[in-house]
Every structure is written in structure tokens, then in C-alpha cells.
Amino acid sequence: MDSLQFDRLLSARMKRRSLIIGAGALAGLAIASQKPSRVIATPRFTDYPFSLGVASGDPLPTSVVLWTRLAPDPLNGGGMIPNPVPIQWQVATDAPMRQVVQRGTAMATPELAHSVRVVVEGLQPDRWYWYQFQVGKEISPIGRTRTAPALGDRLARLRFAFASCQDWQNGYYTAYKHLAEEDLDLVLHLGDYIYEYGPEAGKPRQHNGPEIVSLEDYRNRHALYKTDPNLQAAHANFPWIVTWDDHEVDNNYADAIPEDDQSQQAFLSRRANAYRAYYEHMPLRPTAFPKGPDLQFYRRFAFGDLLEFNVLDTRQYRTDQPCGDELKPRCPEAFATQATLTGLKQEQWLYRNLTRSRSRWNVLAQQVMLAQFDFDPRPTSELFNMDQWDGYVAARQRLFQFLQNRQPSNPVVLTGDIHSSWVHDLKADFNNPNSATLGTEFVGTSITSDFPQAFIAPVTAALPANLHTKFFDGAFRGYVRCEVTPQQWQTDFRVVSTILAPEATVSTLASFVVQDGQPGAQRI
Structure with missing residues (x-):
């Protein structure tokens, strides 16, 4: 029929x-x-x-x-x-x-x-x-x-917030209570909407059942997260634009390659279940309906003549993390020209969008940190996160070469994943502080997911060796609020006092602005 x-x-x-x-x-x-x-x-x-x-x-x-x-x-x-x-x-x-x-x-x-x-x-x-x-x-x-403004209409202001990484077990979603009360036009979610893990002892809340694999498992896990009244309030108050990262399926997966020793066939069956449940629980258009373990998810949204979001998918098409993944010195695989986070088709789609754009601000909404960051402060050694763009150096350099050659207006990158707050100048050559600044990256902290306390001091110690990094904080959870006008972009890092109790206050930890035509962020 x-x-x-x-x-x-x-x-x-x-x-x-x-x-x-x-x-x-x-x-x-x-x-x-x-x-x-x-x-x-x-x-x-x-x-x-x-x-x-x-x-x-x-x-x-x-x-x-x-x-x-x-x-x-x-x-x-x-x-x-x-x-x-x-x-x-x-x-x-x-x-x-x-x-x-x-x-x-x-x-x-x-x-x-x-x-x-x-x-x-x-x-x-x-x-x-x-x-x-x-x-x-x-x-x-x-x-x-x-609704969005009409294409090409002059828009005086856009206000939005972005969030990511909301491990149910790690704490309460009080950040969403405060986000729901903000004066916003929309919300952007950058991934890790759910976590796949089983219950963990000693956590404020518990997952419903063991690590999820089946379609019913993923449905029940999405339902658990959506029972939270603060998350419901944030959804009910604003339209959302969503993308995923890894935990919607399996930690640090890359295309058809799982984190652990699952067979590829078993993992693709699991991925199909995860993608299906994600589609069922998100306000996505029917064109995103998954075909087995595949779901075409990257897409573009324009808001008048002011801003365009290029919403990326850096999980479904990426090559395997180099050097065995994790935090370590880069091996030759990290510089391989064929290595990719987006896949060739999505990469070319992004370049076409940026070439054709007539918007004042051009946003890449994506998952893992784009800027280089050497976590080892010693000049004779290095530590890079292989799951981030630091493990895909050639792909990042292609993007930066495009930005340098075509010069789309005001590139801004919005990132989640790392459960901490960062601001980076995107440099043509990160190893040369005097090289051109091509754009700005704002990395948002998590709603609840943990950034280990023991990591904060080593990262802070490494900041002087990464001069393009303007800001870092690993202590606070929350969301990021952005107000964009034709003249400037302002980012406010909004943080809650605690995630360990249902009630918490909210405050602005730091604010930065980017002026039109002047790449690089300045703290205010």
C-alpha cells in the first residue's frame, strides 16, 4: 500500500x-x-x-x-x-x-x-x-x-544559547532551568544528549539499566533523559537545532569502528538502533529519517542576512582516531592527508556553503575542539587529544587554507565535547603566534558531564605554551549564551553553582566579544 x-x-x-x-x-x-x-x-x-x-x-x-x-x-x-x-x-x-x-x-x-x-x-x-x-x-x-527570519532580511540581533554533554548520572539539569528563563531565539545542542553507560555507583542519579545496545534500550534511555522537567522546559520554550557526538551511540566511535571489541556487524546494528531512537526523540525533519545505520544529518540554517549555522557531523564519516586514540604525542597517522572527521562529501558541502554565504557571521556548529592545544607544557615533549582535530591535522589545515583563501565573513566555531570552557583564536599556524588569526572558537562546558578536577591544574600550566588560547575553565558546568548583531558577537559563559543538588544559582563566569571584521576574541 x-x-x-x-x-x-x-x-x-x-x-x-x-x-x-x-x-x-x-x-x-x-x-x-x-x-x-x-x-x-x-x-x-x-x-x-x-x-x-x-x-x-x-x-x-x-x-x-x-x-x-x-x-x-x-x-x-x-x-x-x-x-x-x-x-x-x-x-x-x-x-x-x-x-x-x-x-x-x-x-x-x-x-x-x-x-x-x-x-x-x-x-x-x-x-x-x-x-x-x-x-x-x-x-x-x-x-x-x-521561525527564522526570511532569507536576506536585515536582522538587528539574534540571541541563542548552546549546550552539550548532559550525563544524567553526574548531576542535575539545573542549568536547563536557568537556560529556559533566558531571553533567547533558539537553542543549539552540540551532542552527547544521552550517555550509553550503565549505572555507576556513587552518582547523584542512576541510569535505567546496563549499557544500552538494543532499540528498546536506546528508547528507554532517551525517555529517561526527557523526563527531566528542566530539560522539558528548555525544549518547550525555544526551537532547538541539534547535532550529535559519540555518546548517543558509543564512546569515541568513528564511523563503523566502535570503541571496544564489538564486531563491525554488531556495532552497525547497534548504531542503527541508536540512530533510530535519536530520530524518534528529536524535532528533526522527516528528511533525516535513518536508513539502517546511516542518517544524513549535517545541514545549514540561515537567519536573515546576519548569521548562518553550518551544523556538522564529525562522528558518522570520520576515519579512525590515529595513534591508538587518547591523549598522547602525535604519530605520523595524525598528519595523514586521507584522515577526516567529516568525510569528503560533507567537507565539500561546507566549503560550498561558506563560498555562497552572504551572511555577516558564519558559524561552524560542531563537536570536538578545532584549535590546536598541546597539553604538555614542556617544550621538548607534547600531548594532543587524538579524538579532536589535533588528530586530523591535514583536514584542519585544508579548512584553514580555505578560510584564508576565500575569506568568508566572520568565521566562528562553536564546540562541545570536552566538558570545559575555552576561547581560542584560530591561527593560520598555531606554532607561530604572529600568523594570521582566521576566526574564533568558543568551546562550551557541559550541562553535567564531568571534567576531572585533577586535569585542571595541568591544563592551566599548559596555557602559556598555547598563546592562541584566551580562556580556560574546567571547574564549572553550565551553558553558553550568545548575542549577535551586525557589529559584534558577544559570548557569555553561564555557569551554575552546583550540579549535585536540584537547586543552584546561575552567574556569568566570563564574557568575550568579537568585532565585525576583526577575528579573535577580546574579554570584557
């Missing part, structure tokens, strides 16, 4: 004039290669079905993606009947949901864990909307989202 036949059949059953079927649901049904189960229009739930909240994402000038998942028993497979369930949705221009501008019905199917994504088209650029879901008599929380 093709999608048109299915749509007609479902429309006849529901007797509605305007029934909208989620593209993700159709994709799931097609993959299952089964006839659709009987639609349950008014299911009975054992508990509140919107236990994982609501979210929106991938904002464009006239459309945005809305997301929810029916899960009355979220940590045990969801607790839903194995039938499709229609979910009503509506979008309004006011918070009380009185000025409804669009409404419809999406289908939550068991093939996608009863998650839905609604691509709402025909919206006005650069404005706030509110949205809500309903199934039977159960009503979801109200979410708020915002």
Missing part, C-alpha cells in the same frame, strides 16, 4: 476533511512492510501520555518541526498499545492558544515508538508561535517556538 492509498484509507476511517499524516510515521510503516494496524482514536492510558513533554526544532522562515511522544510508561517501552493513535495539534499566535492559525492530526505509530513530528508550513518569518497536542481528553503542555 503506497502513502497515497494509506492517506485515503485513514481519512475515510477518521471522517475528517483535513488529516495530516506525519512523514516519519509513514516512513516507519513503509520500513515495517506491514499493513497498518487498526487506528485507535480514543485510547485509554495508564498514566499521562505526554510524560516526555513537547519540543520544536529545525526552524526555517516559514516552517518549523513540532515533536511529542505518547509514553504513559516512558521507562518501560512507553506503555502504549501496538496500534496507531491520532494526535491533534494546533498552532497559535498567542500563549493562551486562542488565536489558532493552523491545526491538524498526526499519526503516532508503534513503529516510531508513538512519536510524532509535524512539519508546520505556511508560517510567518521571524515570529513566535505557541503549539499544543491532544489525544482523547489528554492535553500536552503548551510549547513555544519561533
